[in-house]
Amino acid sequence: xxxxxxxxxxxxxxxxxxxxxxxxxxxxxxxxxxxxxxxxxxxxxxxxxxxxxxxxxxxxxxxxxxxxxxxxxxxxxxxxxxxxxxxxxxxxxxxxxxxxxxxxxxxxxxxxxxxxxxxxxxxxxxxxxxxxxxxxxxxxxxxxxxxxxxxxxxxxxxxxxxxxxxxxxxxxxxxxxxxxxxxxxxxxxxxxxxxxxxxxxxxxx
Numbered sequence: 732x733x734x735x736x737x738x739x740x741x742x743x744x745x746x747x748x749x750x751x752x753x754x755x756x757x758x759x760x761x762x763x764x765x766x767x768x769x770x771x772x773x774x775x776x777x778x779x780x781x782x783x784x785x786x787x788x789x790x791x792x793x794x795x796x797x798x799x800x801x802x803x804x805x806x807x808x809x810x811x812x813x814x815x816x817x818x819x820x821x822x823x824x825x826x827x828x829x830x831x832x833x834x835x836x837x838x839x840x841x842x843x844x845x846x847x848x849x850x851x852x853x854x855x856x857x858x859x860x861x862x863x864x865x866x867x868x869x870x871x872x873x874x875x876x877x878x879x880x881x882x883x884x885x886x887x888x889x890x891x892x893x894x895x896x897x898x899x900x901x902x903x904x905x906x907x908x909x910x911x912x913x914x915x916x917x918x919x920x921x922x923x924x925x926x927x928x929x930x931x932x933x934x935x936x
Contacts, residue, residue, distance in 0.1 A: 774817055775884070775903055783905045783923040784824055788831040796909060796919040797837055805839045806832075806909075807874035815884035815903070824882070824905075841874045876918070880907035902926040 791797060797804075808829055811821040832838045860866075885902040908920040 774901060775815065775819060779903065779925060780824060784827045786923045787905065787907050787921060788828055790921045791832065792835055792837060794919055803837055803839045804876055805841060805872055805874050806876050806878055807841050807843050808878045810879065812881040814881055816886065817884070819882060821882065841872055875912060877910045877912055878907065879910065880905060897931045899929045899931060900926060
């Protein structure tokens, strides 16, 4: 067998081995149900957001505070303070809680985030709409209770020693509270916490 034929056979063999593996270098997508999200790092992620907001809402719905209400209380959410080392979309937290609580039918919420838009629309209607279609001014509902909270984080890492990987532990705690706007008393509070350990190889790709 001459050298050119040997080269051709070798090239074909290498190509046959590489072709099946080319799929590993192709971009692909896959739909994942939000309830089946996986953790890729020890950092706070979407799965954590869903878990802790569900737990907080369940705690509120089962609380003595809500059981004592004769009608769905009017609430407002001031927000969650991010006290972690990471960027966290805390509005995502409160939006999901508000949606779940509204769907329960056990609470009502005033739209404080759109208050200026509401005033602008009322002003426009007062100047341009007919008396029959104009929204009455001065009849907006006032919130009686305010929901606030904070998300904190603590991180621990293994020290500098001879090892093949570094261990990092992230601990998170979400604290939520309801305050009576008339008395400024905190009338209900709850905490949800979780921790996750991450092994980071010092050599690899």
